[in-house]
Amino acid sequence: MKNDPKKILRYTPFERANHWLSAITFILLAISGLAFFHPAFYPLTQLFGGGVWTRILHPFIGAAMAISFGVMFFSYRKLNVITPTDKEWLKHVREVVDGDDRNMPEAEKFNGGQKLMFWLLVGCMALLILSGIVIWRAYFAFLFPAAVIRLASVVHAVAATIMIALIIFHIYAAIWTKESIDAMLYGWVRRPWAKQHHPAWFRQMMGGDK
Amino acid sequence: MALQSLDIIRRSATTTPSPGQRQTPEVAKLIDISKCIGCKACQVACMEWNDTRDDIGTNHGVLDNPLDLTENSWTVMRYAEVETERGLEWLIRKDGCMHCANPGCLKACPAPGAVVQYSNGIVDFHEENCIGCGYCITGCPFNIPRLSKKDSKVYKCTLCSDRVAVGLEPACVKTCPTGAIVFGTKEDMIRHAEERVRELTERGFAKAGIYDPQGVGGTHVIYVLQHADKPEAYCGLPRNPSIGPMVDLWKGAAKPVATLGLAMVAVGAFCHYVTKGPNEVSEEIEKEFEDEK
Ligand code: HEM
Ligand code: SF4
Numbered sequence A: 001m002k003n004d005p006k007k008i009l010r011y012t013p014f015e016r017a018n019h020w021l022s023a024i025t026f027i028l029l030a031i032s033g034l035a036f037f038h039p040a041f042y043p044l045t046q047l048f049g050g051g052v053w054t055r056i057l058h059p060f061i062g063a064a065m066a067i068s069f070g071v072m073f074f075s076y077r078k079l080n081v082i083t084p085t086d087k088e089w090l091k092h093v094r095e096v097v098d099g100d101d102r103n104m105p106e107a108e109k110f111n112g113g114q115k116l117m118f119w120l121l122v123g124c125m126a127l128l129i130l131s132g133i134v135i136w137r138a139y140f141a142f143l144f145p146a147a148v149i150r151l152a153s154v155v156h157a158v159a160a161t162i163m164i165a166l167i168i169f170h171i172y173a174a175i176w177t178k179e180s181i182d183a184m185l186y187g188w189v190r191r192p193w194a195k196q197h198h199p200a201w202f203r204q205m206m207g208g209d210k
Numbered sequence B: 001m002a003l004q005s006l007d008i009i010r011r012s013a014t015t016t017p018s019p020g021q022r023q024t025p026e027v028a029k030l031i032d033i034s035k036c037i038g039c040k041a042c043q044v045a046c047m048e049w050n051d052t053r054d055d056i057g058t059n060h061g062v063l064d065n066p067l068d069l070t071e072n073s074w075t076v077m078r079y080a081e082v083e084t085e086r087g088l089e090w091l092i093r094k095d096g097c098m099h100c101a102n103p104g105c106l107k108a109c110p111a112p113g114a115v116v117q118y119s120n121g122i123v124d125f126h127e128e129n130c131i132g133c134g135y136c137i138t139g140c141p142f143n144i145p146r147l148s149k150k151d152s153k154v155y156k157c158t159l160c161s162d163r164v165a166v167g168l169e170p171a172c173v174k175t176c177p178t179g180a181i182v183f184g185t186k187e188d189m190i191r192h193a194e195e196r197v198r199e200l201t202e203r204g205f206a207k208a209g210i211y212d213p214q215g216v217g218g219t220h221v222i223y224v225l226q227h228a229d230k231p232e233a234y235c236g237l238p239r240n241p242s243i244g245p246m247v248d249l250w251k252g253a254a255k256p257v258a259t260l261g262l263a264m265v266a267v268g269a270f271c272h273y274v275t276k277g278p279n280e281v282s283e284e285i286e287k288e289f290e291d292e293k
Helices: A013-037 A039-048 A051-076 A084-091 A093-097 A112-134 A146-176 A180-186 A191-197 A199-205 B041-050 B104-108 B135-139 B161-165 B171-175 B186-202 B245-251 B254-276 B283-292
Strands: B008-011 B027-032 B076-084 B087-095 B115-118 B123-125 B181-185 B209-211 B221-225
Touching (some): A013 A039, A013 A051, A013 A180, A084 A093, A146 B245, A191 B283, B104 B115, B135 B245, B181 B186, B186 B221, B245 B254
Parallel strands (some): B027 B221
Antiparallel strands (some): B027 B181, B209 B221
16 A cells, blocks of 8 residues: 555556566466375365366466466566666675675666576476476477487476576565565555665655765 | 285385285286287177277278277287288287286376286276376376276276186177187297297298387287287287386386385475574664654
8 A cells, every 4th residue: 555655666556466476376376286296295286176276287387377477577577677786695605694794786677696596486387388388288398209208398397496496585584574575466566675675766755866 | 896806916106015825826818919810800809799889980991990098998919911921921019908917007006906907917007096197198108008988987898808807808808709818827828829820930921020028018918919029010919019118217216216205205395494593684774764653
């Protein structure tokens, strides 16, 4: 809620809705995918109405996420170009992890860590989409030779594992950095929060130097 | 047939032992290609016993019909005209599931109990557990399982596990008019095959031999080949079939390790929170904005 007129808009309603669409489809994909990943997770198929339904649904949910994630990619790709300042930020990332960000280079709308995360997620997603199509038995797998399907199976499982790890990390960072979940839920952030975590962006939003 | 057969030695996607108290002797079907006349009686017997009927296809100008295995044709005869040192030879191979000792389909399948292996060596699909993902097709080194368009389950030769369970030989064996297909314990079949190889060698097939590929731990369908040095000549019988590095990587130890890795990321995050606390806006900055009011 924007009860403070001095709050800054960080994400538009459309951006927020789309982010949560990606989040929900991702969780569903991770759960349904893990069900095939290892027998320990197979009972998760019950959440989707059994093994057959899980097999049917997973790739379609993947297609939905591909669209939603694609929109995010095109709207955020310019904001995520890694600058020398970001590289400097990443070199000092230990300090942030230790809970002291006083000497960090100034972050823009996204800091170096977020930008790196963005590109890693884009890479994983691209691999998941491509390999997912190749192993989609009902519609596409017959188009590919066995060696390609085998490779795609490995790529899909590896990219999914990495992406799930990245997202666990992403969710934790959001919980750890207080008020950032509010930004994605309601869109508006307090100015102190903006100055603390994204000083360069804050100055830009304030229309100049501060 | 369900797990009630009590002679299951392996089940797909299962980490605990299967009901396997009953011990049955290891069996094998021996296909002696040098005796096969390509009459397709076995192909018919297979459909007859299993009540499957393929669509009526089109004539492709060759004897192969249907051209490939399907969910209804669990065995097909493949005809190769090959020039050898003996002149033009017709190498006719009955294709179908090889019932590997180390089955790639079973290794790849993510659905618990959709693929089983009996103690007699037969590898069987339990379609009631099959989810139709096709991983078994990806895992099979012989390209055997076929996904049904009708019910999205996979089908393949069962080695007539239902007949064998009650002491009968597979339908194809029973029907073969030349005795090219025989069935018995694996030991007996190997001995029989060795005899045949000896006879063939005497008749001038210097490279005759047994096809029982060790890359998949041996198979429970074995061939006598006139030209064992050229298995590819038999419509692409693979020389050294194995589950292969990709499927090993995909289905091997990497998965439990990856699972553990994911758990560690979550545990690590939790530990970080507990030791370092939340990342809040500093008092300093809060004050700056308060003063402004
Ligand atoms: C983007 C489009 C995607 C498509 C088209 C797709 C498609 C597939 C397909 C066809 C399978 C085989 C099982 C089945 O038939 O359902 C599969 C498995 C799997 N998917 Fe996806 N998927 C996509 C995205 C994702 C994402 C984003 C994740 C990450 C959470 C994921 C995680 C998995 C996992 C873990 C497996 C099991 C892999 C294995 O056991 O080797 N997928 N996917
Ligand atoms: S198609 Fe059926 S038998 Fe084959 S791997 Fe998938 S669940 Fe297992």
